[in-house]
Amino acid sequence: MSDKVHVTLTVNGRSVDADVEPRVHLADFLRHDLGLTGTHVGCEQGACGNCTVISDGVALKSCLTLAVQADGSEIETVESLATGDQLSPLQQAFKDAHALQCGYCTPGFLMTITALERRGGALSREELRGELAGVICRCTGYETIIEAAEDHLAEVAARG
Amino acid sequence: MVDLLHRHTAAGTGLGVSLPRVEDDRLLRGEGRFVDDLHPFQALHMAVLRCPFPRAQVVSIDISAALELTGVEQILVGSQVAERSEPISVLRPVPGAPDLPFFALATDVAHFEGQPVVSVVAQSRAIAEDALDLIDVEFDPLPHVSDVVSAMEPDAPLLHPNELATNRLVTNNQERGNPDGELAASAVVASDRFFVNRVTALPMEGRAVVAEWRQGARELIVQHSTQTPHLVRKQLAEALRLDEGSIRVLTDDVGGGFGMKLGIYPEDVLACLHALELGRPVKWVEDRTEHFRASTHARESVHDASIGATADGRFTAMTNAYATDLGALNSPFGSAQLTSITFGGPYNVEHIRTERLVTVTSKTPIGAYRGYGQPESNFVREVLIDRIARQLGRDPLDLRLQNLLRPEDLPWTNHTGAILDSGDYAATLRMATERVGYDALRAAGRGPRADGRLTGVGLSCFIERTGYPSARFLANRGSQFGAHEGVTLRANRSGGIDLITGVSSFGQSSETTFAQLLSEVTGIDAGLVRVHTGDTGASPVNTGGFASRTTIAAAGAIELAGLEFVGKALRIAAWLLEIDDPTSLAVRGTDIGPRDSDGPTVPLADVFSTAILGQGIPPSEAPGLEATAYYEPQAAAYAFGSAAAVVAVDPETGDFTIERFVMVHDCGVPVNPMLVEGQVLGALAQGFGAALMEELRYDPDTGQLLNGSLLDYFAPTAADLPHVELLHTEVPSPVTPLGVRGVGEIGTIPPGAAIVNAVCDALSDPQIELSRLPVTPEAVWRALADAAAKGGRA
Numbered sequence: 030m031s032d033k034v035h036v037t038l039t040v041n042g043r044s045v046d047a048d049v050e051p052r053v054h055l056a057d058f059l060r061h062d063l064g065l066t067g068t069h070v071g072c073e074q075g076a077c078g079n080c081t082v083i084s085d086g087v088a089l090k091s092c093l094t095l096a097v098q099a100d101g102s103e104i105e106t107v108e109s110l111a112t113g114d115q116l117s118p119l120q121q122a123f124k125d126a127h128a129l130q131c132g133y134c135t136p137g138f139l140m141t142i143t144a145l146e147r148r149g150g151a152l153s154r155e156e157l158r159g160e161l162a163g164v165i166c167r168c169t170g171y172e173t174i175i176e177a178a179e180d181h182l183a184e185v186a187a188r189g
Numbered sequence: 190m191v192d193l194l195h196r197h198t199a200a201g202t203g204l205g206v207s208l209p210r211v212e213d214d215r216l217l218r219g220e221g222r223f224v225d226d227l228h229p230f231q232a233l234h235m236a237v238l239r240c241p242f243p244r245a246q247v248v249s250i251d252i253s254a255a256l257e258l259t260g261v262e263q264i265l266v267g268s269q270v271a272e273r274s275e276p277i278s279v280l281r282p283v284p285g286a287p288d289l290p291f292f293a294l295a296t297d298v299a300h301f302e303g304q305p306v307v308s309v310v311a312q313s314r315a316i317a318e319d320a321l322d323l324i325d326v327e328f329d330p331l332p333h334v335s336d337v338v339s340a341m342e343p344d345a346p347l348l349h350p351n352e353l354a355t356n357r358l359v360t361n362n363q364e365r366g367n368p369d370g371e372l373a374a375s376a377v378v379a380s381d382r383f384f385v386n387r388v389t390a391l392p393m394e395g396r397a398v399v400a401e402w403r404q405g406a407r408e409l410i411v412q413h414s415t416q417t418p419h420l421v422r423k424q425l426a427e428a429l430r431l432d433e434g435s436i437r438v439l440t441d442d443v444g445g446g447f448g449m450k451l452g453i454y455p456e457d458v459l460a461c462l463h464a465l466e467l468g469r470p471v472k473w474v475e476d477r478t479e480h481f482r483a484s485t486h487a488r489e490s491v492h493d494a495s496i497g498a499t500a501d502g503r504f505t506a507m508t509n510a511y512a513t514d515l516g517a518l519n520s521p522f523g524s525a526q527l528t529s530i531t532f533g534g535p536y537n538v539e540h541i542r543t544e545r546l547v548t549v550t551s552k553t554p555i556g557a558y559r560g561y562g563q564p565e566s567n568f569v570r571e572v573l574i575d576r577i578a579r580q581l582g583r584d585p586l587d588l589r590l591q592n593l594l595r596p597e598d599l600p601w602t603n604h605t606g607a608i609l610d611s612g613d614y615a616a617t618l619r620m621a622t623e624r625v626g627y628d629a630l631r632a633a634g635r636g637p638r639a640d641g642r643l644t645g646v647g648l649s650c651f652i653e654r655t656g657y658p659s660a661r662f663l664a665n666r667g668s669q670f671g672a673h674e675g676v677t678l679r680a681n682r683s684g685g686i687d688l689i690t691g692v693s694s695f696g697q698s699s700e701t702t703f704a705q706l707l708s709e710v711t712g713i714d715a716g717l718v719r720v721h722t723g724d725t726g727a728s729p730v731n732t733g734g735f736a737s738r739t740t741i742a743a744a745g746a747i748e749l750a751g752l753e754f755v756g757k758a759l760r761i762a763a764w765l766l767e768i769d770d771p772t773s774l775a776v777r778g779t780d781i782g783p784r785d786s787d788g789p790t791v792p793l794a795d796v797f798s799t800a801i802l803g804q805g806i807p808p809s810e811a812p813g814l815e816a817t818a819y820y821e822p823q824a825a826a827y828a829f830g831s832a833a834a835v836v837a838v839d840p841e842t843g844d845f846t847i848e849r850f851v852m853v854h855d856c857g858v859p860v861n862p863m864l865v866e867g868q869v870l871g872a873l874a875q876g877f878g879a880a881l882m883e884e885l886r887y888d889p890d891t892g893q894l895l896n897g898s899l900l901d902y903f904a905p906t907a908a909d910l911p912h913v914e915l916l917h918t919e920v921p922s923p924v925t926p927l928g929v930r931g932v933g934e935i936g937t938i939p940p941g942a943a944i945v946n947a948v949c950d951a952l953s954d955p956q957i958e959l960s961r962l963p964v965t966p967e968a969v970w971r972a973l974a975d976a977a978a979k980g981g982r983a
Binding site: 050052053060061064065066067068069070071072073074076077079106107108110111116120123124125127129130131132133134135136139157158159161162163164165166167168169170171172173174175 | 209210212213214215216217218219220221222223225226228315390391392393394442443444445447476477695696697698863864866867870871872873874875898899900904905906907908909910912913936
């Protein structure tokens with residue numbers, strides 16, 4: 030069990046070298062080895078999406094990926110979004126719309142929507158509901174999350 | 190009642206303002222501090238071996254191989270835990286019921302799938318789980334009971350033969366008038382048996398604890414994901430045989446609770462026992478598989494209910510004999526206790542009886558969950574009312590309007606002694622039906638639309654008890670907690686106020702609303718208030734965040750403490766300003782100055798620093814600027830409202846969609862309207878989940894949980910929920926500080942009945958009766974098939 034594997038990856042723009050147990054999933058590696066505890070674990074079965082991060086530009090459930098599989102990849106977590114004291118526009122949209130309550134699932138939504146934003150293209154409200162269905166929130170009922178995502182993506186589109 | 194005359198609103202951050210939340214920034218940045226985010230130096234990790242059977246004798250346990258695994262530090266079994274601790278206490282016992290004491294680990298018999306049997310502490314969670322695989326437990330499966338109906342069968346296996354002669358724990362009856370006689374004399378009676386599904390609260394963060402003991406300090410620090418830090422401390426002290434002074438519970442961010450995180454669970458005692466003996470921090474974080482089996486479930490009940498009416502539609506009587514499941518053992522709050530209190534709802538019914546029977550089964554213990562019996566009673570009553578309407582050929586809206594209590598009927602004391610304080614119930618129903626276009630929907634005819642679907646509209650009127658009506662009420666129920674909240678206000682030298690509360694932050698936004706309440710009372714800007722939560726070592730002893738009670742009780746405490754605090758601040762400011770009459774002054778933002786005119790002002794920072802330094806204060810004043818107050822509500826406030834659902838049903842497949850959902854609710858004076866909406870929308874989502882999708886299903890033969898994961902227990906996603914149209918009325922409660930009513934649970938109440946009534950309205954076949962939640966397309970299809978078999982719909 031203790032035969033560790035060396036991995037090199039980029040996390041939030043910084044190069045990381047580490048020795049990890051092969052059985053450790055990426056979420057636990059980020060949280061417990063790198064101290065990036067903003068990524069939350071809700072089920073470890075890929076169902077709740079609370080652990081969603083961005084890997085090489087694509088949203089990824091980090092509980093379904095082993096840390097060793099992330100070798101060589103570029104990972105972004107919720108900790109990358111704000112700049113200094115400034116919330117990112119998406120984070121601000123969540124705050125304005127009251128799109129979070131306990132805040133446990135929030136990083137999963139923020140990273141999912143950030144990946145959507147990068148992908149580009151217009152989404153109807155129904156399509157957006159489908160895109161966000163991979164993250165479970167038990168507090169808000171989603172209405173305000175959808176509102177925040179819609180407002181933010183519309184603003185991004187308007188900026189071109 | 191608290192004196193409301195001394196209120197200030199100068200800061201513009203008081204009642205009724207949709208201030209953004211102070212909780213948000215840290216959570217949005219990933220800087221929330223949940224228990225699993227803590228990494229104490231040299232922490233050890235606990236894993237728990239659980240009973241895989243619904244009920245089994247623990248014949249033998251062999252831990253020898255596990256003890257040899259490198260990295261394993263300690264293993265505990267039931268006999269050791271029984272020596273070293275006390276059975277876990279109950280906070281809200283079922284009135285009149287015998288104790289069913291149990292230890293943190295099963296001793297001879299394990300009573301449910303998921304009950305802890307062995308605990309292992311190791312260098313890492315992974316090693317602790319490896320060790321579980323090396324432990325050999327011989328279980329001898331025992332007969333089990335997997336639902337409340339079979340629990341009551343005469344030949345049912347006796348689950349607790351030492352404590353109970355049957356599987357009935359207790360029966361509580363409450364009656365007024367002559368319901369049986371009135372039902373017998375009624376022109377129409379609607380009766381049925383209703384089944385309410387077993388669901389689970391499902392916070393996204395499961396339970397979690399870190400315990401650390403320092404022998405020389407005699408201090409056990411317990412970092413805990415809970416809604417009730419002070420009650421956790423009480424229960425841990427009892428279970429661990431420690432004095433409360435030796436335990437400090439710290440609760441930082443909590444990833445949702447919904448009633449499920451009240452008091453302690455066995456794993457909390459286990460983590461502490463290990464920590465006490467090992468002298469190192471011990472961490473346990475529940476995984477989702479454990480959560481579905483070992484965190485409390487909710488709602489499961491069976492109701493035999495009747496409503497009678499005269500030929501002209503007046504309700505004559507209501508009865509409901511219902512059985513709720515306690516599960517296998519007590520949890521801190523046990524099965525729901527608000528079904529009887531709310532069964533009569535917002536209606537004028539003199540003759541009423543509720544019989545509450547609590548059964549034990551071989552399933553995970555039931556605990557508190559948002560709604561706590563009120564969604565159940567609402568579903569039964571509101572569905573029966575629509576059946577009365579069909580029998581009488583009356584419109585369900587007219588029938589409800591005829592029977593709703595009018596504002597002049599309030600306060601109304603119901604058959605349980607509960608007092609509905611105030612409100613205009615019919616106004617909410619009219620608003621909901623006007624918004625949804627009820628008359629047009631009803632007049633549209635019953636024919637299928639172009640897409641082949643039938644449309645229907647369904648109504649649900651509801652009340653919600655918010656807060657507790659005093660500690661005397663709780664004492665009568667045997668509850669081991671009070672109805673009060675306490676708060677400490679402490680000036681700091683920067684001109685801010687530290688507000689210290691035992692309430693923790695689990696998504697309900699108390700940090701923001703408490704600051705707003707203090708702003709309302711004192712005139713200080715809410716931005717100057719720093720709310721410190723969840724530390725039993727720092728906060729006044731309180732009750733905690735549950736039962737839609739926190740804002741009500743805390744509002745009183747904040748008002749009392751705020752008036753005392755600001756009174757002294759004004760006296761010191763008057764002294765500094767050399768003004769004779771302190772009452773001519775007021776807090777204005779960051780300064781104190783003349784209440785009604787321009788004139789010299791003094792910064793709060795100067796006043797507070799002077800007080801703290803104790804130099805230059807009036808000779809009659811003591812140094813420091815701090816106030817602690819407790820407030821105990823003397824009555825509960827009843828929130829209320831009405832909902833209307835519009836559905837479109839495929840009469841061939843039973844598939845249906847909720848095309849509109851309108852809800853009108855009244856929570857009295859809203860502290861922060863944005864947050865009120867958030868609470869209602871969130872509770873509605875859980876109400877939709879329980880009404881449409883969620884059900885913990887057990888195999889009746891094996892007694893095993895069939896869907897204990899998020900892959901097959903369907904919590905709603907963003908793609909599953911209808912858009913909600915939310916409207917408010919605002920009738921201040923006369924029985925609470927500032928006129929507030931609680932708001933946390935109300936959304937869970939109306940969806941089930943409104944949806945079922947809408948589906949039945951769409952199908953407009955009197956033979957189709959839906960009496961079971963959740964109402965799924967399959968359930969509708971089966972009802973259609975049954976009706977066809979009976980010769981109804983072809």
